[in-house]
Amino acid sequence: MDFKTPQCIEAKDYDGVAEIIVELEKMSDSEEVVEEEEEDEEEEEEVEDSDDSSDSFDSAIEEACLWGEDSVVDQIESGSDKEWEPFPKRSRSVTTTPTASQQSPSPMRRTSTLTPTKKNKKAQGRSSSPRTPRKQVNGASRVLELGEEERWNDITDEDKQPSLFRFHPKRPPGPQLLPGKTYSPLQLFQLFFSSSVVQTLVDNTNKFGKISAAGGKKLKWTPVTVKEFYAFIGLVVYMGLVKVKSIMDLWSKKQLYQFQFPSMVMSSKRFTAISSNLHLSDPEEDAENMKKKGTPDYDRLFKIKPLYTDILSACRSFFQPRRELSIDERMVASKARTGLKQYMKAKPTKWGFKLFILADSASGYTWNFFVYEGKSPFASGKGLSYDTVKTLLDYSLLGHGYMVYMDNFYTSPKLFSDMLKNNTLACGTIRRISIRQGFPSTKNNDLPKRAQRGSIRWYRQGKLLYVKWMDTREVTMCSTMHKAYKGDTVKRKVKSKEGVWDITTVPIPAAVKDYNKHMGGVDLSDALIGYYHVLHKSRKWYKTFFFHFIDIAIVNSFILHQQLADVTGLATLTQKAFREALVMELTKTVRKSKDVSGPKGQSKEEKPTRTSSPSKRTAQDEMCMPAFYGTDATAGRKKCEHCKKDGRQTKTPVFCAKCGVPLCLVPARNCFKLWHEDL
Template identity: 40%
Template sequence: RWMDGQKNSKSTEKLKFKPKRAPGVQPPLNSQVSTPGEMFSHFFDEKVLKLLCNNSNKYAVRNHRSGRNFAWSEITIEEMKKYLGLLLYMALLELPKVSDFWRKNTIFYVPFPSTVMSRNRFRVISSNLHISDPAEDALNDQRKGTGEHDRLHRVRPLLEIMRNRCMAFYHPKQHLSVDERMVATKARIGLKQYMKAKPTKWGLKFFVLADVNGYTVDFSLYQGKSTVSSGNGLSYDVVTSLVNKDYLGSGYVIYCDNFYTSPLLFRYLGQQGFGACGTYRQGRVGVPTTTENALNRGSPRGSIRWIREHDLLFVKWMDTREVSICTNVHPVYKGETVLRWQKTEDGKRQKLPVPRPTAVGEYNKFMGGVDTSDQMLATHSTKRRTKRWPVTVFQHFLDIAVTNSFILHKELCASRHQKPKTRQQFQEEVAASLLGVSLHSMSEHHPSEDHFPVATSQKQEKAQRASMGRRQCTVCKRSTPWQCEVCRVGLCVQLERNCFRAFPGIKS
C-alpha cells in the first residue's frame, strides 16, 4: 500500500563509502606539477601517435594503389603532433571552413597555420587519417553477416586505449550518473541512431558513465542489437557493463533516468555494493501496480507517497506533475523543502515552501554529470563535418582527452588551493605544446624577420634549378623559381617586381 511520506520517514542506512582507490587524480599526475600539454600527453601519448601514424601511412599507400592521385610522404610522430595541434587551434578560432585558415590577400588572413604545414598537406593527412590496420579491416569486412564481424573494428584500437586512459588517471567520487551521449554524423551507416529528446537527434550513440564534475569515466559506443546479452534488456546490460566493481570498488551511488531504472537492475547493484537512484516508468516489470492511497490529479502540491519492497523504496511526489523515483540508498523524507509559486487564500501568488523527498533532491543534484560533460565537450570542439564516421569518433576522442585533462587540471588546482586556467587558456597551451611553439611567440617579433626567399626545388642539379620545379607566384600569378621558406608559397624576387615584399603574409 502507498504510504504517506509526510507521516512515515523511515530511512535506510547509507552504504559505506569504500572506493578501491583514493578518489581524485591518480599517480603520477597528482605527484608533480604538470603543464596542460603534459597532462594531455598522458591521453594521446606516443603509443596513440604511433598507432595513428602507422595505420594512416598504410591507408594512404592502399589509396594510392587503388588509383587515387595525391602527393604523399609518410607521417611522422612530430608531424602528427602538429596536426593535432592545428585541430585544437582551429577549434579555438572557429572559422567556417578549414580552407579559411590558409586564405591569402584578405583582411581575414590568418598567418600562423601556413607556418606549421601547407593547406594541401593538412587536407591529405585528414583524408588518409586511419585508426585501424587496413589489412585487418579487409579481413573483418569478409566476416560480415557472421558472429565474428566487429562493427566497431575501424575505431576499436583507439576506443579501448581511450577507455583505459580515462579510468587510469582519475578515480571518481561517490556519485556517478549513466546516460546517453549523441555525437552528430551525416555518415550513411547502420550505427547511426535517432533520439527525439536529445538536442543532437541523429548520430552515434554513446553510453557514458560520468562524475558530477563532468569527467568521462567510462563509455561504450552502441553498435545495435547484440547477439551476446544477459536477456535482461539493453538498459540492464549497459549499466552493468559500465559500473565495474573491480575498478570502482563499492559504496558508489549510481543515478540514471527512467530508461535504465528497473527493480532487477537496482537489486543487482545493491548486491554488488552500489547504491542506485533513478526515475522509473510505471509499467516496468517489478514496479508496484497498486493504486491504493496513490497520488491523483487532485493531490495537493508537495504530497508524498511511498512503498517499500525489501531493499527498494518507490516514492511518488506531486510537483507540477507526478514524479516517480526509485532508490535503495535514500530515506523517504528528511524535512527538505523547495520554493514553488502558489496562490494564497486572497488570490495572490507567492513562493511557498513545499516538501520534497530526499531522493528527488539528490537525483537533481547528481544526475547531471553526463550533461555537464556534454556541455564541456561542445566548448571549442574539434569536430568538423566529415563523411567518414571513424574520423568523427577520432575527433570525439580528441575532445574527451582535452576535456578530461582540463578537469584533472582543475581538480589538482583545487587540492593545491591555486587558481585554475580557463578552458580556453588550457586548450591554447595544449595546442602550443603540440605545435612546438611558445604561446606568445607570434607577438615577440615581426613575421618578416623569419621569412626568406628560397628555391622552389632542391632536387635538380644546380644548372637546372632555374627552369625546373618552378611554381606560380601567389601575387602576380607568373612562374617563379622562388618561394617563401616559411609560408611555402611561390613568390617572385626580380628587379622589376618584388612580390616577396608585396605578399601580405610577409609584411610586418
C-alpha cells in the same frame, strides 16, 4: 365419496403437481434475481458517475489474492463471525416473494460492520463475492482493510533510513598521478594520446596514404611523423577555438580571413592530405575483417578499435571517481552512411552515434563508456537498460559502496536489487506509465490528479523505496539509499486561491533532491565538450569518433588539471586558456622553424636580427635556457635567487633549465643574465 382437503393433498396423488411446484419456485427465484439485477444496474450507474475508483471492493479481493490470501477461507477459519455461518435452506412453498425487510440476507449481497455506507456509492454493488476479507489477528477476527498490504503512505507516515554500505573504492578518489608534481596541459593530454598511441595512428595513416597514392589519388602523400601528427591534432583543437564556415578559410589570403597561425604550423594541402588519409586501424586487417561481414566474427567497430580501447583504458586508469556516479547516454552528431547511426527524436542531436557514459557526478569526468551498435554486445536477456548499467559498473576497478544515479530508461526493481547484491546503491526516475515488472500498481491513497504542489506519497517494498512528488507535474522515483522524507524543502512559485503567484516553501523528498544534485555528471561533461568541440563534418564515420575521442581526452585532461590545482594550491586555468596552452605546446616543434623564417611573404631583409653574433656566445649560454614552471604567469612562482642577494623577496615563474635556479626575466630586471654573468 371422501374428498381430501387441499392441505392434505400429496404430490403423488396428482400427476404433474411436483413439476408445477418446481416451476413456481423457479419463477419466484427469477423474480428475486431480476430485482437484484435491477438494483445492481442502478448501483452501477451511480458508480460510473464517480471519478475515484480506489475504493472498489473488487480490487480488495484481488489484492488479497495476490498476496496469497483467500477471503472465504480466512473467514471460515476464524470461526468467530456468525454472519458467515451456513444459512437455513429456503422453504420450497408456492408463495409470493417476501418483501426486502422480510428476506434473509443473501450470501451474495452480505455486508459487514466496516462496509462503506451509501454515501460511498462506489463501494456498493458490482460484485457478488464477499467484499471484506477477514484475518485472524491475536485470536480475534478483524477486517482486512482495502489495500492494506499495498498502500501509498503520505508525508505524515514515518519511514526508516536504510543502512548504507561502507564506501570502499579500489583507489583513493581523485587523479591517480604523482602528488605534488606540476603537469602542463600537454603532459595531461599525453596521458590519453601518448606517444605509443600516436605512433599507432601514424603507422596506420601512412599505410593507408601509401595505398591511396598507389590508387591514383590527386593529393601527393609524404609519410607523416609523430611530431607532425601532434601538430595536426593541435590545429584540430585550434579549429574548436576559432570557428569558420569552411576549414579552408583559415588559410585564405583574403583580407577578411587573415589567420597567420595555421600557415605557421602547416600548409592547407598538407593538413588536407593528413585528414584525408587519416586511419585509426590497420588497412590490411580492415580488409580481413570485411571478409567476415555477415558472420558472428565480424566486428562493426573494428575501424576505431585501436584508439577506442586506448582512450577507454586511459580514462579509467588516471582517475578514481568519487562516491556519486551518474549514467546517461550521449549523442555524437553524424550523418554518415552507416548502420551504427541512431535517431533519437527527443534529443537535441537527433542523428548520430549513441554512447552510454558513466561519469563522476561532481566533476563530469568521463570514466567509462561504450558505443551502442544497435544491440547490446553483452546481452543477458534482461534488457538493454539492465545490460548497460552492468557493463559500465566495472566493480573490479571501482570497488563497492558507490551511489549511482540514472534516468527512467535504466531504472527497474530487478536492476536495483542486483546492484544491492554488489554493495552498490542506486536512485533513478520512473516513467509515469511503466510496463516493467515489480513497480507497485496500487492506487490506494495515490496522488490525486490535481494534487497540491509539494504533495508526497511513498511506498516501501523491502529495501526498495518508491516515492511520488508533485511539482509542476508528478515525479516518481525509486531508490535504495534514501528515506522517504527527511524534512527537506525547496522554493517554488505557487499560485494561490486568489490567483496570485507567490514564492513559497514546499517539501521535497530526499531522493528527488539528491537526484537533481548528482545526476548531471554526463550533462556537465557534454557541456564542457560542447563549448569548444573539435568535431568536423566527415563522410567517414570513424573520423567522427577520432574527433570525439580528442574532445574526451581534452575535457578529462582539463578536469585532472582542476583537481591537481585544488591539491597543490596553484591557479586554475579556464578551459579556453587550457586549450590555448595545449595548442601552443602541440605545435611548438613545427612552429619553431616557421618562426625563424618569419610570416609568409616576409623578405630576408625584414627578418629579425640577432642581438649578438654567434661568435660571442659562450658554451654556457648555449646550454642555460629559461623555462617556465607553468603555463600561467603566476603559476608555480618561486623566489628569485639573484634577488635574495640584494635582500628582495621577489617571486618569478622563470627558472634556468640547466641550473634549476629560479631567476627573474622581465624588461626591468634581467636576473637571468646577471646571475650567469656572475658565475
